[in-house]
Amino acid sequence: MSAHTLVSLHPGDTATIVSIHAEEALHLRLLALGFRSGKQVELIRKASFSGPLQVRVGTTDIMLRRTEAAKIEVCRV
Amino acid sequence: MKRIALLGMPNTGKSTLFNRMTGGAARVGNWPGITVELLSGKILLGEDMVEIIDLPGIYDLHGFSDDEQVVRHFLHDNVPDLALVIVNTTQIERQMSLLLQLKQLDMNIVVALNMSDEAKKFGITVDVQKMSELLELPIFLVSAKYGNGYQEVQQAITKALRYPTPGMAEQLRSQLEQDEHIESEMQRVLKHTVQVPAQLSDNLTEKLDSVMLHPVLGLPIFFGVMYLLFQGVFLFGQPFQELIATALDWVRGAALEPIMVIFPQSVQGLLLDGVYNGVTTVAAFVPIIVLFFLFMAIVEDSGYLSRAAFLMDALMSRLGLDGRGFVMLLMGFGCNVPALMGTRVMRSRAMRLLTMMVIPLSLCSARLQVFIFFTAALFSPQAAPLVLFSLYLFSFATAIITALIFKNQFRNSEPFVLELPPYRFPTARQMMLRGWLEVRHFLRRATKFIVAGVVMVWLLTNLPQSAVPASADTFAGMIGSALHPFFAPLGINEQLTIALIFGFIAKEIVIGALAVIYSLSGDALSGAIGMQLDWVQAYSFMLFTLLYTPCLATIATLQSESKQTSFTVLSLAWSLGLAWLVSFAFYQGARALGY
Numbered sequence: 001m002s003a004h005t006l007v008s009l010h011p012g013d014t015a016t017i018v019s020i021h022a023e024e025a026l027h028l029r030l031l032a033l034g035f036r037s038g039k040q041v042e043l044i045r046k047a048s049f050s051g052p053l054q055v056r057v058g059t060t061d062i063m064l065r066r067t068e069a070a071k072i073e074v075c076r077v
Numbered sequence: 078m079k080r081i082a083l084l085g086m087p088n089t090g091k092s093t094l095f096n097r098m099t100g101g102a103a104r105v106g107n108w109p110g111i112t113v114e115l116l117s118g119k120i121l122l123g124e125d126m127v128e129i130i131d132l133p134g135i136y137d138l139h140g141f142s143d144d145e146q147v148v149r150h151f152l153h154d155n156v157p158d159l160a161l162v163i164v165n166t167t168q169i170e171r172q173m174s175l176l177l178q179l180k181q182l183d184m185n186i187v188v189a190l191n192m193s194d195e196a197k198k199f200g201i202t203v204d205v206q207k208m209s210e211l212l213e214l215p216i217f218l219v220s221a222k223y224g225n226g227y228q229e230v231q232q233a234i235t236k237a238l239r240y241p242t243p244g245m246a247e248q249l250r251s252q253l254e255q256d257e258h259i260e261s262e263m264q265r266v267l268k269h270t271v272q273v274p275a276q277l278s279d280n281l282t283e284k285l286d287s288v289m290l291h292p293v294l295g296l297p298i299f300f301g302v303m304y305l306l307f308q309g310v311f312l313f314g315q316p317f318q319e320l321i322a323t324a325l326d327w328v329r330g331a332a333l334e335p336i337m338v339i340f341p342q343s344v345q346g347l348l349l350d351g352v353y354n355g356v357t358t359v360a361a362f363v364p365i366i367v368l369f370f371l372f373m374a375i376v377e378d379s380g381y382l383s384r385a386a387f388l389m390d391a392l393m394s395r396l397g398l399d400g401r402g403f404v405m406l407l408m409g410f411g412c413n414v415p416a417l418m419g420t421r422v423m424r425s426r427a428m429r430l431l432t433m434m435v436i437p438l439s440l441c442s443a444r445l446q447v448f449i450f451f452t453a454a455l456f457s458p459q460a461a462p463l464v465l466f467s468l469y470l471f472s473f474a475t476a477i478i479t480a481l482i483f484k485n486q487f488r489n490s491e492p493f494v495l496e497l498p499p500y501r502f503p504t505a506r507q508m509m510l511r512g513w514l515e516v517r518h519f520l521r522r523a524t525k526f527i528v529a530g531v532v533m534v535w536l537l538t539n540l541p542q543s544a545v546p547a548s549a550d551t552f553a554g555m556i557g558s559a560l561h562p563f564f565a566p567l568g569i570n571e572q573l574t575i576a577l578i579f580g581f582i583a584k585e586i587v588i589g590a591l592a593v594i595y596s597l598s599g600d601a602l603s604g605a606i607g608m609q610l611d612w613v614q615a616y617s618f619m620l621f622t623l624l625y626t627p628c629l630a631t632i633a634t635l636q637s638e639s640k641q642t643s644f645t646v647l648s649l650a651w652s653l654g655l656a657w658l659v660s661f662a663f664y665q666g667a668r669a670l671g672y
Binding site for chain 1: 139140167171199386496
């Protein structure tokens with residue numbers, strides 16, 4: 001069990017959110033979308049050409065850019 | 078009159094419920110404390126008329142996005158008698174946080190757990206009675222889309238409105254500290270009342286996504302969908318446009334002209350060629366806007382627009398835009414007006430304004446008519462398609478350059494995190510309502526502006542009375558010769574300058590204007606222009622036509638959508654300046670190379 005960020009996951013991987021290192025606005029938005037420490041997150045797919053990621057938290061599918069995903073520390077399960 | 082505010086997160090079906098409540102009879106209005114307009118509608122509840130206000134969807138009462146500030150200011154300055162909080166039942170696990178934040182404000186609250194149909198499909202169960210007890214709020218399962226449970230909500234609202242409005246917490250900001258409790262409260266309520274299956278059974282969305290968002294197939298499918306959308310709107314739209322034009326022409330010939338004979342010639346001209354032509358110009362947009370939003374309702378409500386954002390984001394993020402902006406830009410190649418209106422889907426104002434800067438550079442179908450005429454007059458049939466293609470390239474290139482230049486000016490400060498909702502299909506009712514609301518919005522906002530513009534151009538091209546219309550002796554002609562020093566370096570002569578003044582109204586009338594200016598039409602006109610101009614001059618004129626002010630309707634829409642005159646002026650000045658620079662560079666460059 002080593003610490004990674006969301007970007008380092010591969011499609012199909014599930015991980016637990018360890019912490020979120022984002023500025024306040026992004027942090028609030030991520031919280032409202034269900035990103036919380038201890039929650040499970042699944043990486044569904046990555047868009048081509050270094051495009052955004054599609055992740056699933058709870059019952060919500062979310063797209064976020066790699067720069068933002070790099071601020072979310074996860075622990076692979 | 079009592080006021081009900083609709084509150085909820087984005088993608089909860091809030092607008093669908095609003096439309097169901099108001100039956101589409103909503104209007105936009107201004108409110109104290111906020112600069113954006115909000116939709117509101119008046120309905121009869123019990124024995125009293127009440128006003129329902131559709132507030133923008135927000136994630137967090139304390140957030141920093143434009144919408145979140147709007148809602149905060151609205152609640153502060155216009156305390157509602159009741160808040161109808163809409164929650165997407167399928168996402169109740171996380172959406173309850175907003176409900177609990179709102180509850181702390183001590184407002185009169187009724188809760189609608191929307192999309193109950195979808196929740197049932199996914200196997201999510203909610204113990205509504207238990208939840209009502211735990212939260213001490215009236216809570217109802219509803220489906221705004223199909224109308225289930227709506228009666229109960231209406232009754233609960235009617236009942237709740239009888240109670241006096243509780244005072245609201247003075248300082249919204251000071252509530253922030255209490256968010257700690259929200260977390261544990263949320264866990265407590267959810268644990269006792271909601272059951273979510275470990276594995277969501279939405280196979281359809283997963284399967285569709287694996288195709289639609291496929292790493293290789295995704296983009297070709299996207300362009301295929303865009304192509305169909307484009308053809309759907311603009312090919313279907315054309316017969317309707319022609320029908321309306323024929324009908325209005327018939328009214329003019331059969332009714333208006335016979336009545337008008339009692340007036341002197343100049344008054345007839347003003348009323349028929351000024352005012353009535355203005356109305357015709359507005360009417361030409363009606364079928365396009367209705368169809369555009371009928372189809373856009375499908376693309377948006379189905380969830381595909383967010384998928385488009387996903388697919389195009391790699392490219393668009395470099396331009397400071399998002400994938401939805403790209404969809405609107407593409408649609409701008411049919412008509413700029415609905416594309417500008419469609420940018421409303423972007424909630425960040427900065428990103429929306431940047432997209433609105435770019436869209437008017439899309440080579441729309443009206444400009445295409447001018448280009449087809451000129452390429453046919455001046456280029457060989459072999460060269461013509463290449464010339465047209467090069468103009469499309471110019472259109473794309475200037476759009477990209479514009480985005481790059483202005484992306485720091487309109488820097489998006491909102492976090493770019495989008496939901497990808499499950500695929501849905503909107504009901505016919507939702508689609509029709511959307512088309513109708515948008516076209517009404519356009520007519521209300523743009524009609525006066527467009528008619529006034531057409532009348533002004535008529536006056537310029539017909540006064541003074543002694544002058545032959547559209548000749549060098551009219552005011553337009555005088556402006557044309559006054560502007561000659563500006564246009565001569567572009568190879569654009571005075572007659573073409575007058576045509577450009579007409580083109581300010583709409584590009585569709587440029588050829589008609591040239592016919593009046595040269596007193597020739599059809600092949601004779603293209604022959605005369607072919608004799609008078611060489612290809613360098615003609616191409617320079619086309620470049621200028623491509624880039625300068627698209628049309629009056631676009632300006633009216635820029636203004637009504639941005640509600641900021643300085644932005645409209647900036648957009649106009651930029652397109653004019655860019656048109657001049659590009660034409661100048663081309664014309665002088667080509668001449669320097671000996672063409």
